[in-house]
Amino acid sequence: MQEFIYYNPNGLDFPISEEILVTTNLKEIENKSFLISNTNEINSELTAREIDFYIKNSQDTISQKIQNVSKLYEIAATKYDFSQDISYDQEVSNQLLLVTNQKEQYDEFISCIDSKDFELFHINEDIIKSIDGHIGNLTVVVDDEGKDVKLQVSQIVWYNAKIEGMKQSGCFDPNTLTLSEVLKTIKENINSYSYKKITTYDKTICQYDSRREVICSKCEEVCPSVAITKDDETKTLTFSQIDCHGCGGCISVCPSGALEYTPTSRESIYEISLFYKETHPLIIPSKMNIENLDIELKENILPFAIDGEKFLDETMLLTIAQSSSSQIIFYTDFISKGTGDAIRILNDIYQAKYGKDAIIVASNKEELIEAINEVSFIETSYFNFNQSGLKKREVFSQRLQKIVGDENLGEVKTGEHVHYGLVNVDANKCTLCLVCVGACNVDALQADAKDNTLRLNPSLCTSCGYCEVSCPESDCLTIDRDVIKLEPMWFKENILAQDTLFACVECGKEFATTKSVQKIASIMAPIFASDPVKERSLYCCADCKPKIMMQNYYDKKIQGDTNAR
Template identity: 35%
Template sequence: MQTFGLRHSEITQAKLFDQYPQIATEFDSAIIANTKENCEIYAPEINWYLSHANADEGTKLANVYRLFQTRLSIYDNAPYKEYSLEVPNTLAIIGNESELTQDFITQAQEFDCILIPPTNISHISGELGAFKAVLNDGNEIEFAQAVLFVNDENLPKFLGIVSVQDFGSAKDILALLSKRLGTYTYKTTTLYNPHICQYHQRRPDSNGNGYCHKCVNVCPTFGVSKNDSLMELSFSQLNCMGCGGCIATCPTGALDFASFSIECMIDSLKYYQNTVILLIPEVFLDTLRDISLPSHLSPLIIPREKFPSEVHFLSMVQESNHSMIFYSPIISRPSLEAIKLVNDIYQAICQKQAIFIAQDRETLQTLYNLPTPLPHYSYIPSPKEARRKHFGERLRYLIKDGDFGTIESGESGEMIRYGRIHIDESKCTLCNSCVGACNVDCLSANAQEFALQYNPSLCTTCGYCIPSCPENALRLELSGIELNPSWFETHILAKDELFTCVECGKPFATKKSIQKIKGVMSSHFLGDNAKLRTLECCSDCKVKIMFENV
């Protein structure tokens, strides 16, 4: 089987293909091809590029090869899992008896319709193909899909329930619902690592919520939801629309995009060195039908629009060693904050803009000649590497030994947050409760130095360590990123000396912890010299003293 199949390309110089032996113009079967026949994966972006590129044949073929390799990276690395379910033709019309609802039912000849007045419904549960409406009288009605003729904020978040106000005509609604009939297949969209999630099975905050649930906040469907009783996230690959918004806002990298994971991206970017990347979500290629692409732009096609984070953007800029253009009519708030963050970094260090945004065709054409060369850096993160570590390693290279001041983190204070933990060292007893609370290793205990250590570049500023401190010694400041080498270093926040047992001389605690205990307990033991002495004893000697005074 051929790896890449390219037909009807209008690239006539046969010698050019000698540089790309994986590409065949004549093939019986291929893994990836620009035609739907005789291949496992159809790559329509190839035809889109060839029909819009204003470049010589060598440049065209080089960019076609990059597009093929991106598809191959997804094929090799994307941990897809396919699912399927049956969707019968039962359709609930949720609305009151009216000319509008009756007209819709008349047009829905393909469906078995039932009209349910909204005032009769207690609640609705289920999923596409198997919804259930529980009525106020206790009866139940099962249906596969539904159309809402009333306003409801939550029900349209289910795949399979649509609101008439989101469509232009009944014909458009019925066309969408018809596509789902029969065997409906879908794939994994979101990858989740609960071990570095800052919501999973953690103590709730004072409001009963988790300290981090940004993914839930940005999700427009029921693709991800939270259970504040169990402190666990739930993911529905079925209800997920695959936009990727949750990926961009996750500070730890606990979430990754199945169809274009970090591994996929890094593997793809190997082929984009010394290029100007034009980043385009595949879903928006059709909006660029009448356009001419200059030869110096190399399209990188990604599955969806909302998942790129600061790590994705910084990686693309560094691996390509050029500023880039991101074309997308829709850009998520987390991605916008990430773009501003990366641009602020490059303005401070290089006095250049790293990422140019175009949300329409006219703006895109004005940006063609604006990207410029930038410092090149290649970095391969370790498997499951935390996002802040990956970002920090790339940023460290850019800063080197310089000091470029401080840049602010995300404007909202909710999506992308950077800052520092501060400590009142006089209060800290080195109990290490904060170390136990941190799951991204920005706080650590140094047993040799008897010190509490902190690396600000790894901190997600989730704030979970703050109430974990029994002495109220910690404070969080959302101060942004300090563009100097010390930002990436491990600093000592608090330090102490060992306290030795007054009986046997064995070290068993820190001086501050013993002072704290004595301050609390001494007043309770006044007049009892034996008990007062036990406050300065190790566990073995404490028992001996107590028995000696029985």
């Protein structure tokens, strides 16, 4: 069975690989399914629109086209293989709520529906107090003459809907879509609504989960729906996949990489980027209309199709840039907050090293033409390594280290939505209690028992600040925020503080750092000044401390009994 198929009623004017079935007649493949096709007219797991776009517009030679068409099919197959966007079904009943204050809108809606299609409820928006849930299970709380009444419905049609309504899945506004489009959608949803899992979440490296203070909740801030909600009391995040729009904006602002985009994960981006060596990647989100885009793609430009337009972060973009050894063209009419910061950071880095931008953004046809003429390869920028199993920051660190090498290229500022930073420690105040190490879940801060040091790898730091609020010493730990230093020491473990181990005055066993013992002794010694044994216990290990205290108690008791006689 062939997995790849190409359909065009006019055929092709050049040959392509035998691995791809070419047909000019849809009847020849009736009742057959394929893995990858170039059109949604064919039953396939994935439609790769970029194939026709490339064939129609590319200025590559015939031999290059033959190779690149096969490559585009392989890229689509790789994307499919690494995709984790599992599909789910949600039961949707015919219970429908119509929200409008105007009789004309009500009459218009009623005239367009069959009463048998829906169990219809109607209310004015003035009495709505809250909406909760998701399509198929929506709870609307209304004010009924001073009493709260709950309405359970599956879908809502709301004329001039307020923001809180449109954040829920299952709410539709005929003034945003047309009424006919809304009616078509809500009918199709009944008994056949499906959605996909768009994000995965690793709370072990999340900068919000289970922390004593709110350090980060960027994902919740940028989410346009109620797909991500937070509880500042318990410091937990909740993800509603059914309410997710699939934009991926949360991925690009997640500092640690705790969130992954299931349609195209970081691992998927890496595997796909391997196909782009010595080509100019042209990133095209699925929302961009390329079917009717007539434009000359100069030689070596290869489309890089993605789903959501907002999920690309600095690690993914740098992976594509280094794998291709080229500038990247990003054709999109919208740049998310996180991706925007990532592009600026990478462009600043590439300007410092190569004198060129890493990513050229084009938001319309005219800008795309300019970008196509401008895009070029960047000599010595190629770099690749097996990044499987590494965290987001670890991958970016290794890739950036290759750019910096032994040079000092200055520094770049990060930004409002993508953060890097440098931890500073006052070595005279640090007792090496290692609370900061425990607070860091991205391994930027480490303790080395071999030489009793506190160490920092600046390139891994997310500048979250949790180590700063956790440090028990006053003015001991501070952070220089939103900076990346393009110098070799940025990628190495720097010693922030060091101490010797203190030996127990009783048994000689080393049990704590000298500074920590001295600090506790300075606090407690005045309290124990009248009792030499208690004072001595401050310098004892955990085994000897109770021994000398119990011996002292016993000796005093015996002494007291003797006096009694």
